[in-house]
Amino acid sequence: xxxxxxxxxxxxxxxxxxxAAWAECGSPTIASMNWQSxxxxxxxxxxxxxxxxxCSAEIVTSDTVPAITSLVEKGQPEIVPEAWVxxxxxxxxxxxxEDKIVQVGRSLPDGGQQGWFIPKYVADAHPELKTVTDILxxxxxxxxxxxxxxxxxxxxxxxxxxxRHQPARQGFRxxxxxx
Numbered sequence: 001x002x003x004x005x006x007x008x009x010x011x012x013x014x015x016x017x018x019x020a021a022w023a024e025c026g027s028p029t030i031a032s033m034n035w036q037s038x039x040x041x042x043x044x045x046x047x048x049x050x051x052x053x054x055c056s057a058e059i060v061t062s063d064t065v066p067a068i069t070s071l072v073e074k075g076q077p078e079i080v081p082e083a084w085v086x087x088x089x090x091x092x093x094x095x096x097x098e099d100k101i102v103q104v105g106r107s108l109p110d111g112g113q114q115g116w117f118i119p120k121y122v123a124d125a126h127p128e129l130k131t132v133t134d135i136l137x138x139x140x141x142x143x144x145x146x147x148x149x150x151x152x153x154x155x156x157x158x159x160x161x162x163x164r165h166q167p168a169r170q171g172f173r174x175x176x177x178x179x
Contacts, residue, residue, distance in 0.1 A: 025055035029077035031067040032059045041081035041107055068092055072100050082107040 028049065032042035042059050049055040057079075062070075064083045070076055072095035085092040095101040116132055122141065129135055135142070 025049060025053050025057075027056040027058060028079055029058050029060050030079040030081065031062040031071075031077040031083075033063055033067070033082060034061070037107065038082040042079075045079055045081050064088070068095070071095065075100075084112070 030042045030045050030049075032039050046057045046059055049057040060077050062077065062080075064085075064087050067077060067080050068083050068085065068088050069091050071078075071080055072091055092101075096103065116135070118129065118135065123129060126138070126141055129138070129141070
C-alpha cells in the first residue's frame with residue numbers, strides 16, 4: 001500500500017527518509033486548498049518531489065473536509081500539505097488510529113487561528129455582538145450593498161488561481177437564513 005501523508009513541506013521528511021525510500025515515487029497527488037499558505041505548500045511539495053526525487057507529482061484542487069475524508073477513505077490525494085483537521089476531528093482521529101494516514105509535520109508550528117472576525121470599530125460600537133449567532137441576528141449592522149435587507153459576509157480576496165472560482169461575498173438574512 002502506498003503511504004498517505006498529511007504533511008507540510010516535504011524537505012525534512014525527504015532528507016530523513018533518504019532518496020532510496022522515494023526511488024519509486026511515481027505520480028503522487030498533492031491537495032492544494034483555496035488559501036495562499038496551502039497553495040504555497042502544495043507547490044513547494046510538488047517542486048521538491050518533481051525536481052529533487054524525479055517524481056511526477058500532480059496538484060489537485062480540494063478543500064479541507066473532502067481532502068482529509070478522501071485521504072482516509074480512498075488514499076487520494078496522497079499528500080495534504082495543510083489542513084485544518086479540527087473541521088473533521090472524527091475522520092482525522094480514525095485515520096490516524098487505523099494507520100491509514102501519517103502526520104509528517106506541522107505547516108503552522110506556532111498554530112493558526114480559525115474564526116470569524118469583525119473590525120474593532122464595529123465591536124466597539126456594538127458590544128452586544130459576542131457570537132456568530134449575535135452577528136447573524138443583526139444583518140442591518142453589515143448591510144449588503146445591493147440588498148440592504150440582507151447582511152453581507154466577506155472573505156478576503158485570494159491572490160491565487162482559485163479567486164475566480166469562488167464568490168467573495170455571501171449574504172444572510174435576520175436569524176442567519178440564506179447563507
